[in-house]
Amino acid sequence: MKKKYFLNLIFTFLISLILLSCEENTTPVVEEENDVLSGGATTTDFVGSLAFSQPAPNLSQENLDKHIIGDALFEAAFVKAPAIINPGLGPLFNNSSCVNCHIADGRGRPPFGAEQLETMLFRISIPGSDEHNGPNPVPGFGRQLQTRSILGYDTEGSVTISNEIINGTYPDGTTYSLLKPNYNITGRIGSGFLYSPRVAPFVFGVGLLEAITEQDILALADENDLNGDGVSGKPNYVWNVQTQSFELGRFGWKANTPNLIQQLAAAYVNDMGVTSPYFPTENCADGTQCDTTSDDPEIDQHTLDMVEVYLQTLAVPSRRNYNDADVKRGKEIFKQVGCNSCHTTQFTTGTHKSIPELSNQKIHPYTDLLLHDMGDELADGRPDFDANGNEWRTPPLWGIGLVSIVNGHTNFMHDGRARNLEEAILWHFGEGENSREKFMNLSKSDRESLIKFLNSL
Numbered sequence: 001m002k003k004k005y006f007l008n009l010i011f012t013f014l015i016s017l018i019l020l021s022c023e024e025n026t027t028p029v030v031e032e033e034n035d036v037l038s039g040g041a042t043t044t045d046f047v048g049s050l051a052f053s054q055p056a057p058n059l060s061q062e063n064l065d066k067h068i069i070g071d072a073l074f075e076a077a078f079v080k081a082p083a084i085i086n087p088g089l090g091p092l093f094n095n096s097s098c099v100n101c102h103i104a105d106g107r108g109r110p111p112f113g114a115e116q117l118e119t120m121l122f123r124i125s126i127p128g129s130d131e132h133n134g135p136n137p138v139p140g141f142g143r144q145l146q147t148r149s150i151l152g153y154d155t156e157g158s159v160t161i162s163n164e165i166i167n168g169t170y171p172d173g174t175t176y177s178l179l180k181p182n183y184n185i186t187g188r189i190g191s192g193f194l195y196s197p198r199v200a201p202f203v204f205g206v207g208l209l210e211a212i213t214e215q216d217i218l219a220l221a222d223e224n225d226l227n228g229d230g231v232s233g234k235p236n237y238v239w240n241v242q243t244q245s246f247e248l249g250r251f252g253w254k255a256n257t258p259n260l261i262q263q264l265a266a267a268y269v270n271d272m273g274v275t276s277p278y279f280p281t282e283n284c285a286d287g288t289q290c291d292t293t294s295d296d297p298e299i300d301q302h303t304l305d306m307v308e309v310y311l312q313t314l315a316v317p318s319r320r321n322y323n324d325a326d327v328k329r330g331k332e333i334f335k336q337v338g339c340n341s342c343h344t345t346q347f348t349t350g351t352h353k354s355i356p357e358l359s360n361q362k363i364h365p366y367t368d369l370l371l372h373d374m375g376d377e378l379a380d381g382r383p384d385f386d387a388n389g390n391e392w393r394t395p396p397l398w399g400i401g402l403v404s405i406v407n408g409h410t411n412f413m414h415d416g417r418a419r420n421l422e423e424a425i426l427w428h429f430g431e432g433e434n435s436r437e438k439f440m441n442l443s444k445s446d447r448e449s450l451i452k453f454l455n456s457l
């Protein structure tokens with residue numbers, strides 16, 4: 001009896017040892033493998049200039065068919081009515097198709113040199129808020145500056161940008177320079193209004209962001225910074241035009257839109273002057289500048305629905321070079337300097353209401369979808385629902401290393417002022433300043449490792 005008991009003890013001891021050592025050795029390895037598939041089963045390993053334009057590989061035939069229809073609509077260029085194909089552009093607009101701003105489903109940038117605004121737009125308002133706590137429209141001009149118009153109409157205004165150079169030095173003596181943009185808006189709109197410059201963000205992965213449960217996002221909010229880490233995180237509550245109620249904002253640089261259908265229907269009417277059942281009247285409060293008698297709505301509900309499915313079903317690019325030693329080091333530094341306190345590395349999506357392929361996916365978007373005060377340096381001074389002039393939504397970082405290949409530039413932040421990833425980090429003030437300081441105090445090679453990690457996303 002005694003001997004058996006003793007053997008049992010030894011056996012239990014040995015099993016515990018094995019279990020313990022397994023736990024120590026396998027956990028990090030498992031994590032490493034898992035965060036390669038940034039969009040779970042919707043991830044693509046396509047890396048070329050069409051890396052953001054792939055259909056999710058896990059789509060049913062039915063959803064793939066819808067995706068292909070939506071793709072054509074996303075690329076469709078509108079023209080002035082009357083026309084046989086895609087009439088309805090304007091009278092006021094910013095660009096003529098979705099893809100003209102979200103080039104290859106990717107990002108816009110500020111104009112270089114003498115270029116006009118192409119892939120960037122300005123939201124405008126006057127102080128105060130509208131009846132739904134949203135931005136107060138500029139009388140006669142609305143909430144967006146349309147910098148183009150069809151023949152016979154005047155644009156609302158035009159923008160020129162001049163950059164101020166800010167020089168700085170890292171504690172190790174390395175120098176850097178940043179460009180701070182100044183905007184000069186002239187034209188019919190006059191002066192004395194608030195404005196917010198915004199470049200077009202990439203549009204893949206947005207269905208997954210829609211599928212993150214509200215509960216999971218709110219669990220990260222810490223509006224009054226009760227945990228004292230200097231990072232708060234605040235949800236924006238915005239007006240849903242369809243349900244006529246306030247909902248958690250998820251899309252736009254200030255989380256100023258509740259869902260994709262509203263985001264894209266608003267883009268049709270505000271960016272292109274194309275009316276739909278969702279927004280049936282042309283966006284021009286000034287009657288003399290607007291023909292409101294044309295055959296509105298100019299597109300139907302089916303078009304909106306197909307473009308929605310298209311956005312929801314774009315694949316997220318897989319990580320690359322994740323086994324590189326510098327990239328691995330950079331991944332550690334990302335956490336060490338607190339980037340992940342806003343750029344949340346992992347969520348598991350809930351049940352998506354219409355696309356089952358998006359449900360229950362373990363994803364790595366690197367955003368908390370919350371607002372953060374990023375300091376006066378980045379402020380636009382223009383409130384957008386609950387977001388004040390200093391607050392911005394943490395943008396997702398998945399795929400960010402592929403922007404240079406897809407879009408041929410590396411301009412980041414809401415107004416594209418950062419010319420590369422390093423400058424993007426150096427523009428983090430306010431709640432981001434702590435991370436910025438820690439970044440600046442890293443050795444040059446650690447700073448480079450962090451950038452390499454970002455480029456592997």
Ligand code: HEC
Binds near residue numbers: 118199307
């Ligand atoms: C004039 C350029 C322009 C055009 C045209 C345009 N967009 Fe956008 N898009 C933007 C900008 C700028 C934003 C950010 C808006 C904000 O912060 O309020 C944006 C945001 C978005 C987002 C939210 C992405 C995110 O992560 O928050 C989606 C989705 C989107 N656009 C889809 C579309 C679709 C679909 C169309 C065509 C119907 C379209 N866009 C047309 C410039 C444009």
Ligand code: HEC
Binds near residue numbers: 339343378
């Ligand atoms: C306090 C929250 C917070 C922390 C901490 C933080 N970020 Fe950000 N990050 C943001 C917000 C908000 C923006 C958008 C600001 C804007 O557009 O003006 C942003 C923008 C970025 C961008 C540009 C993304 C784009 O789409 O243009 C990069 C890259 C980035 N952050 C990387 C980092 C890294 C690396 C760290 C750690 C050194 C870090 N961030 C720490 C909140 C944070």
